[in-house]
Amino acid sequence: MPLWRVLQAVCLVGLVGVVVRAQNYGDEIEVNYADAYYNEINEGDQAEAPTSNPPPPCSAPEFSKWDKLFTMLENSQMKENMLLQYSDDLMKVELRSLRGEVLQFVAQYGGSCAAAVESAARRAGVQADLQLKQALDRLRETAAEQGEQQEEVLRRILEAGGEQAARLDRLENKMGGRTKSFQTRHATEDGGEKGNKGKLDISEELQSLREQLELYVRATSTRVLPAGCDMALFFPMRSPKTHAEIIPQHSMQTNAFTACLWVKPTQVLNKTVLFSYGTTTNPLELQLVLNGQSILFTVGGEAHLVEAQGAVEEGSWTHLCGSWSSEQGLASLWVHGQKVASSPGVAEGHQLPTGGNIILGQEYSADGLAKRFGFQDIFNAEEAFTGKMTGVNVWDRVLGKDEISQLARADGRRCGNRGNLVAWGVSQIVTKGGVELIF
Incomplete structure (x- = not known):
């Protein structure tokens, strides 16, 4: 039962009790609003003087209006205390019942929730490990591809360098042969002019090869880190x-x-x-x-x-x-x-x-x-x-x-x-x- 319904029932019972008491004693209690002394009892309201004859032994004594008022108040207070005690006991019973239901719910579903959480955490861990492994594999593949590309570039550069060195050797041999031919024909003017022309052509070709080699070396040094x-x-x-x-x-x-x-x-x-x-x-x-x-x-x-x-x-x-x-x-x-x-x-x-x-x-x-x-x-x-x-x-x-x-x-x-x-x-x-x- 909800707590607010309990409180409504308590208040309703108390109100009914007060109304009943008021109706029972309403005819006997007379309140004089014209009197200036609130604590003074008028002579007309006092109880009649007892007769000289003693009361019978089994008869109840007659109470004054004040006694009846105090008795009513005591009865109301007693009922109020009883209602409060009842509501307190009722709340304790409801709390015990609610506690039992919560414990039963935890006992029934706690194991399954913990298992579900553990299973979800395990699946998340496995998925994270799988993603990490895939990322590492991709990184290794990328590094291997880059390494192969660099090796291929270096191989091509070395081949080009070898070809240029071979060309230089052939040009040096040509230049040596033409120099000897020029020395044997230095007496003739035509032979001298041809030798000078061939020497100039060889010098220009050598200069071009040197520039290409410098270009290769510069490109290699900018791409490759040492050691x-x-x-x-x-x-x-x-x-x-x-x-x-x-x-x-x-x-x-x-x-x-x-x-x-x-x-x-x-x-x-x-x-x-x-x-x-x-x-x-x-x-x-x-x-x-x-x-x-x-x-x-x-x-x-x-x-x-x-x-x-x-x-x-x-x-x-x-x-x-x-x-x-x-x-x-x-x-x-x-x-x-x-x-x-x-x-x-x-x-x-x-x-x-x-x-x-x-x-x-x-x-x-x-x-x-x-x-x-x-x-x-x-x-x-x-x-x-x-x-x-x-x-x-x-x-x-x-x-x-x-x-x-x-x-x-x-x-x-x-x-x-x-x-x-x-x-x-x-x-x-x-x-x-x-x-x-x-x-």
Whole structure:
């Protein structure tokens, strides 16, 4: 039974009881509205004085009107309490019944609902696994197709290069034979003119072949990344915001290290920053910088400098490594796996501090570090790097000659062995100012 119907029944019973009581005692109760004293009983309303004869033992005493009124009120209150108790008991019974029905419903349908939910979750998991497997299969097929296309392009380029080399050999042989013929006939004027004409024709053909070969080499170098690298950072322009930040795998606090990378600059000026590690105390703790075609390597500041001239060409991939040990203070520069420069006494006894930032393509200056959390530019556009960069790895030790030679192999299957401080393809890279990851 709903709760509101119970309350309606209780109110209706109480109202009927009050009406009945009012009708029974209405004739005996007289209310005088003209009296100014509400608590005073008039003499006419008082009960008559008892007679001298005592009442019989079994007769009920006569009650005054006030006694009857109080008795009526007590009876009404008692009935009201009884009705409230009845409604309370009724609500408890209804709640017990409702609780029993809910428990019965849960017992009846709970198992089936749980089984249905578990079955739906299992089906969703199986479907997600199937979709993931299909996506991986498509990705492998796409990668295989791209690999086959690249191999086919390289094969064609190699064939074209072989054909051009054969043509060059034939032209050189022709040129040698015509030179001998010209030497044997140098006395005659007609023979001399024919020899000069043939020599000019051969020179023009050789120049045309050289241009075609340069075109092939340029197309190959723009499409293929070195050492099996499958991605690179592209720095499109010089800007005070163009750079990339690398988050190291571990703390950079070390007494020895090796930093290696592949770089293909679009343009090099007086100072082009490739790799920089700096802290708030010293923003130039570690740097690899291009100065024209020369490479500069610094540790602990610009005072500790190692330089190798003629190491880099615009538009060509170059592998660079810088290694340093605090124990001996020996800093070395490596280009394409060969040591090209070294210097003793570089930051001897120094230790790289932790808490710095690794920046690619730019460097923090003292003013830049102060403005880092402001709204002004913190880099210098004239020092920005433009071009491509890949294979950036850093170790907390000095690599050996064989290890660096393996990293510099242009026909390697991987993008070098990964470093334990910075691992290319594993460490997080944050690109800013238009720098993009290309594949």
